[in-house]
Amino acid sequence: MATEMGAQHTGEKEESAPQHRPSLPPVLRGMVWGGIAFALLNFFVIAIQRPEYGALVSEVSVSVGMGGALIGWLLGIGGYETWLLPWFGRPAAWREPEGWQRYFSFSTDHKVIGIQYLITATGTFLVAGMVAMAMRYNLMTPSLNLFPTSVAYESAVSIHGTLMLFAVSVVAIVGGFGNYFVPLMIGAKDMVFPRLNGISYWLIPFGVLTILLSPLLGGFVTGWTGYEPLAARSPSGQIFYYIGVFTLGLSSLLTAVNVIATTVFLRAPGVTWGRLPMFVWAMLVTSLLNLYWVPSIGTTFILGLLDRLVPTDFFGQGGLPLAWQSLFWLFGHPEVYIIMLPAWGIWLEVLPVFARKTLFAQRWALIGFIVIMLMSNLVWAHHMFTDMGNAEMIPFMLFTELISIPTGFMYLVALGTMWRSRIRLTTPMILVLMSLFNFLIGGLSGVFLADGPVNLAVHDSYFVVAHFHYTIIGGMVFAWLAGMYYWLPKITGHAINEVWGKINAVAIFIGFNATFGQMFLAGMHGMNRRIALYPAYLAHQNLWISISAFVLGAAFASTMVNFGIAWVRGRQVGANPWDAKTLEWKTASPPPKENFEEIPVVTEGFYGYGNAGAEPEIFVPRVAVAADPPAPPTGVSG
Amino acid sequence: MASARISNETSVHAAEALTPEQVRMYAAGFWIFMVSEAIIFITLFGVRFLLAGTTVLPTNRIIPIATTVLLLASGYTSSVSSRAAAQGENVRLRQYVRLTSLLAFLSLISVAIGWATAGLDPAKQYGGIFYTIIGYHAFHELVGLFLFVSLLIRTRRIAYTPQNHLAVQGTVWFWEFLIVVWILAYIILYFI
Numbered sequence: 001m002a003t004e005m006g007a008q009h010t011g012e013k014e015e016s017a018p019q020h021r022p023s024l025p026p027v028l029r030g031m032v033w034g035g036i037a038f039a040l041l042n043f044f045v046i047a048i049q050r051p052e053y054g055a056l057v058s059e060v061s062v063s064v065g066m067g068g069a070l071i072g073w074l075l076g077i078g079g080y081e082t083w084l085l086p087w088f089g090r091p092a093a094w095r096e097p098e099g100w101q102r103y104f105s106f107s108t109d110h111k112v113i114g115i116q117y118l119i120t121a122t123g124t125f126l127v128a129g130m131v132a133m134a135m136r137y138n139l140m141t142p143s144l145n146l147f148p149t150s151v152a153y154e155s156a157v158s159i160h161g162t163l164m165l166f167a168v169s170v171v172a173i174v175g176g177f178g179n180y181f182v183p184l185m186i187g188a189k190d191m192v193f194p195r196l197n198g199i200s201y202w203l204i205p206f207g208v209l210t211i212l213l214s215p216l217l218g219g220f221v222t223g224w225t226g227y228e229p230l231a232a233r234s235p236s237g238q239i240f241y242y243i244g245v246f247t248l249g250l251s252s253l254l255t256a257v258n259v260i261a262t263t264v265f266l267r268a269p270g271v272t273w274g275r276l277p278m279f280v281w282a283m284l285v286t287s288l289l290n291l292y293w294v295p296s297i298g299t300t301f302i303l304g305l306l307d308r309l310v311p312t313d314f315f316g317q318g319g320l321p322l323a324w325q326s327l328f329w330l331f332g333h334p335e336v337y338i339i340m341l342p343a344w345g346i347w348l349e350v351l352p353v354f355a356r357k358t359l360f361a362q363r364w365a366l367i368g369f370i371v372i373m374l375m376s377n378l379v380w381a382h383h384m385f386t387d388m389g390n391a392e393m394i395p396f397m398l399f400t401e402l403i404s405i406p407t408g409f410m411y412l413v414a415l416g417t418m419w420r421s422r423i424r425l426t427t428p429m430i431l432v433l434m435s436l437f438n439f440l441i442g443g444l445s446g447v448f449l450a451d452g453p454v455n456l457a458v459h460d461s462y463f464v465v466a467h468f469h470y471t472i473i474g475g476m477v478f479a480w481l482a483g484m485y486y487w488l489p490k491i492t493g494h495a496i497n498e499v500w501g502k503i504n505a506v507a508i509f510i511g512f513n514a515t516f517g518q519m520f521l522a523g524m525h526g527m528n529r530r531i532a533l534y535p536a537y538l539a540h541q542n543l544w545i546s547i548s549a550f551v552l553g554a555a556f557a558s559t560m561v562n563f564g565i566a567w568v569r570g571r572q573v574g575a576n577p578w579d580a581k582t583l584e585w586k587t588a589s590p591p592p593k594e595n596f597e598e599i600p601v602v603t604e605g606f607y608g609y610g611n612a613g614a615e616p617e618i619f620v621p622r623v624a625v626a627a628d629p630p631a632p633p634t635g636v637s638g
Numbered sequence: 639m640a641s642a643r644i645s646n647e648t649s650v651h652a653a654e655a656l657t658p659e660q661v662r663m664y665a666a667g668f669w670i671f672m673v674s675e676a677i678i679f680i681t682l683f684g685v686r687f688l689l690a691g692t693t694v695l696p697t698n699r700i701i702p703i704a705t706t707v708l709l710l711a712s713g714y715t716s717s718v719s720s721r722a723a724a725q726g727e728n729v730r731l732r733q734y735v736r737l738t739s740l741l742a743f744l745s746l747i748s749v750a751i752g753w754a755t756a757g758l759d760p761a762k763q764y765g766g767i768f769y770t771i772i773g774y775h776a777f778h779e780l781v782g783l784f785l786f787v788s789l790l791i792r793t794r795r796i797a798y799t800p801q802n803h804l805a806v807q808g809t810v811w812f813w814e815f816l817i818v819v820w821i822l823a824y825i826i827l828y829f830i
Contacts, residue, residue: 089792192667253674261667265659291670295677303685303770312766319689319763327681 026105030076030202037072038065059239060309062217066243070206077202078106082195106202108194111591113201114180115491118484120201121172122560124208125477128163131156133553136546142536153532155219155237159211162224162241166248167208169472170335172480173342174290175201175255178283180491182259184584185277187268187602189594192261200254203247210244223530225332226304228315228324242305249294249301252338256290259283268583270602277582277606278365282345285369289334289341289376297331300324322387329380337376339472340439341369343479344410347432350486351417352607353580354429359607360416361409368409375403385455393452400450407443411436426578427501431482434509438474442467445520460530463523466516473512481505484563489577493589494570497562504559511552518545582606650795653802661804668808672815675778679819682771683826690763692830697768701752702824705745712741713817716786720810723803731806732793739786742813746783749776771823778816785809 024032042057042065051058075084081094097105102112103119135156138146147153179197183190191197214220218235231238263284267276276284304324306312315324344365352359359365381388381396414436423429445467448454458464489495519527522541527534534542576585583606587596656664719734753772758765789809798806 087788087792089795192663257667257671257674260670261663264666265663291674292677295674296681299678299681299774302774306766306770310760310766310769312770313761313763314685314689314766318761319766323685323688327685 025101026077030073033076034069034073034206037068041065041068059217059236062236063239063243063305063309066210066240070203070247073206074199074202079199079202082106082108083199106198108190108198109593110179110183110190110194110197111491111595113197114176114178116201117171117175117179117204118177118491120204120208121168121176124163124167125172126557126560127212128160128168129553129556131160131163133550135160136549138532139534139542140546142534142539142542144532147532150532151219151221151235152215154221154223154530155215155235157530158220158223158241159214162211162245163208164472165224165335165339166245167204167211169339169476170252170290171204171248173346173476173483174252174259174283174286174338175204177279177346177483177487178255178259178342181487181584182262182280182283183266184587184591184595185280185582186263186266186271187583187596187600188262188266189596189599191258192265193258196254197258200251200258203251203254207244207246207248207251210240210247214238214240214244225328226301226324227328228304228307228321229317231304231324232307232316239305239308242301242308246298246301249298252290253294253298256287256294259287260291268599268602270600271583275602275605278348278359278362279342279345281366281369282341282348285373286338286341289338289373293331293334293338297328300327300331303327322384325384325387326380329383330377332383333380334376336468336471337372339476341372343435343439343476344369346479346483346486347410347414347435349582350428350432350482351414352609353486353578354424354426355418355421356424356609357417357421358609359413360419361413362605362607364409365413368406368413371406372403375399375406379403379450382450382455385452386459390452397450397452401447404443404447411440426485427496427498427505428482428486428578430502430505431478431485434505435475435478435482438470438478438512441517442470442472442474445470458523460528461523462519462527462529465529466519466523469516469519473516478508481508481559486578487584488563488566489570489573490584490589490591492567492570493572494566494568495573495577496566496570500558500562504555504562507555508552508559511548511555514548515545515552518548581609650797653796653798653805655799656802656804658801661802664804665807668804668811672811675815678774679771679822682767682774683822686767686771686826690767693764694828694830695758695764697758697828698752698755699828701748701755702828705748705752706820706824708741708745708748709817709820712738712745713814715741716810716813720803720806723798723806724800726798726800728793728797731798732790735786735790735793735806738813739783739790742779742783742786746776746779749779768827771827775816775820775823778819782809782813782816785812 023029042061045061045064046056046058049058049060078094082092086092094106096102096107096109102109103116107113107116134146135153138144138153138156144150144153147156179191179201182188214237217237217240220226220231220234220237220241222231222234222238222241226238226241263276263280303312303314307314307316313319315321348359348362348365378399379396381392382400385393385396445463449458449464449467485496485501518541522538522545525538525541527538527542573589575588577589578585583600583602584591586600715734715738719731719738722728722730722734749772753769753776756765756768758768760766760769786809789805792805796805
């Protein structure tokens with residue numbers, strides 16, 4: 001095993017070559033190397049270009065410089081010792097630091113990487129959430145009252161959307177829980193490519209910082225979609241959008257390669273495809289979507305960048321602006337399922353544990369996953385109904401409404417699992433139930449939106465904003481929080497305060513529904529999305545939306561405090577605090593260096609709560625037990 | 639790779655011993671990654687037909703023939719080097735990797751000349767996608783050249799074994815993939 005070899009050599013290094021320890025802390029060294037690379041390439045290009053008025057940066061020089069900065073950053077963070085030296089046959093001189101410093105350097109341990117992803121996604125979520133709070137503050141009145149210009153407001157919208165979509169919702173569950181729990185759940189010691197995994201994490205901070213730095217070049221006004229020809233008229237910050245999202249996509253792609261290879265090749269004996277946990281299935285299906293759509297969108301972003309730099313004319317007046325929209329949404333709608341599939345995976349992990357019942361119709365959930373994966377490729381043009389003839393709408397309308405059927409399978413499986421069960425209402429379970437509720441609203445409003453006539457009426461209004469926040473916050477973020485409450489005891493070894501957990505969950509639920517429920521109404525009353533100034537008659541409603549949004553923001557902040565307190569001084573928990581059956585609970589909390597003392601051998605499925613000898617009484621009809629003991633428990637067992 | 643990390647750096651070590659399952663696993667991981675590489679070019683070819691239809695504008699047609707010949711020759715030498723590694727003949731491996739690197743470098747030079755003498759307008763659809771596809775391919779060739787040169791340097795310290803010569807195989811697979819893509823790009827850009 002590569003990991004064993006690594007461990008062995010680290011041991012040798014301690015005696016023979018301590019001088020290889022880098023002189024600067026890795027993060028600092030990455031910044032210095034990246035900064036030097038940026039400066040050199042930037043001024044090299046400027047020296048060739050000689051722009052008028054003696055400008056020190058141009059769009060071309062910044063783009064080239066950012067390419068160099070990315071390489072410098074990755075080498076500085078540890079890529080030099082772990083990738084470049086072995087590449088030329090030299091000994092890999094990297095020694096992973098111990099203790100908290102591990103989290104601030106290149107690591108090949110999937111658990112360290114998972115925590116790095118989780119913390120980064122949480123931090124980005126809070127930053128992008130603060131941007132949203134600023135947006136809501138500005139929208140409390142119909143005029144500008146926080147941002148100096150409309151462009152500044154639109155840049156804030158763009159940064160909020162881009163970060164939330166590309167650096168939080170596709171990163172938190174896939175990168176965080178995916179890296180941490182896929183090897184644990186299939187009984188593996190690590191991923192197939194640990195070094196690739198390490199490098200794929202360190203792309204994320206670079207991408208996030210790139211997008212956050214876009215205001216230095218004037219911000220960008222296109223939102224997360226980057227529509228042409230608006231992008232051509234956007235300030236120069238647009239190039240940071242292309243570069244930042246490209247970098248984040250690269251990270252998703254490398255993670256996808258790792259997850260697919262790991263799931264196929266490193267399953268422990270007995271973890272057959274039929275027994276594979278639903279979260280791992282969801283991660284596998286998500287990774288397949290990432291594998292073929294992320295390179296496509298990356299290429300599209302390069303084409304968009306070339307349109308600004310060369311300039312070529314792919315999406316301008318000589319080209320096809322709608323080609324951008326098609327290429328973007330060809331990725332962009334599967335992206336929605338890249339976000340939601342792992343969230344459904346969490347639903348299906350949490351539900352049977354707290355309902356104490358066998359996962360109902362597990363096969364149908366799996367069929368749902370795969371049909372959704374395939375059908376998500378056929379729905380993209382429903383984002384473009386305003387640009388097409390009526391006849392062209394019909395196939396996309398049909399497929400979009402049909403995709404709600406396999407999505408409905410998730411609900412049937414969830415309801416079947418909970419049917420006549422004695423639910424333990426713990427915080428993760430409550431959050432999953434809330435996620436089910438919210439996503440139902442988000443999904444049903446999506447069926448309406450896919451309908452041509454309704455779509456044309458509410459296109460680009462707050463109805464759409466409410467719809468996708470209901471799916472992404474309501475569905476994914478609630479499931480992410482459920483996953484945090486469910487798995488954080490495993491990750492940290494400390495329990496989270498349940499009382500505060502429930503209070504926070506209810507506060508988030510109320511704040512969330514108050515905010516985005518009202519947005520449906522605001523949209524139908526004529527509130528347009530992405531605008532800083534709006535007609536005065538909407539002021540009252542916007543004021544109340546803003547107040548609800550602040551409640552939501554405070555509730556999220558309070559939740560983070562609860563996590564922080566639990567991490568530092570929560571009560572110690574054992575290996576299996578929830579009495580769950582999947583493999584990650586069969587090892588200590590937190591898991592040791594290579595996860596399992598010996599590779600487990602699995603002999604039955606992970607969701608057989610009904611077949612366990614310990615609690616058969618759940619499957620006896622309660623009425624029959626109370627009134628008439630001899631009644632046979634037919635029809636409901638197992 | 640890993641077993642070269644032993645104290646005396648200049649001596650040659652056998653490549654890390656891998657079981658057949660591990661070889662299969664790493665090779666499969668490589669091909670999973672190559673799916674995404676293929677998607678990049680599928681997207682670019684799609685954009686070519688979407689934006690420029692089947693337009694072909696007159697451009698330098700001599701140089702791409704030279705590029706094609708050089709690439710096909712390098713494909714042959716690279717596959718010989720892979721076979722040499724499979725038989726554990728590290729001297730022959732080094733010879734052919736060196737030869738492949740040279741041919742790859744020459745093909746890159748010819749691509750650069752072709753690029754410089756194409757005489758198309760990048761602001762027009764055909765010109766734009768022409769320079770983009772050739773440029774994307776040239777960037778990948780540059781990566782391939784880096785892989786071959788680094789492989790050459792690595793073979794000074796690491797002796798690849800018939801069981802584990804994945805590093806050679808991966809480099810050669812990547813290069814052969816690029817040759818297939820070049821032939822497709824050649825047909826799509828110059829003839830259709």
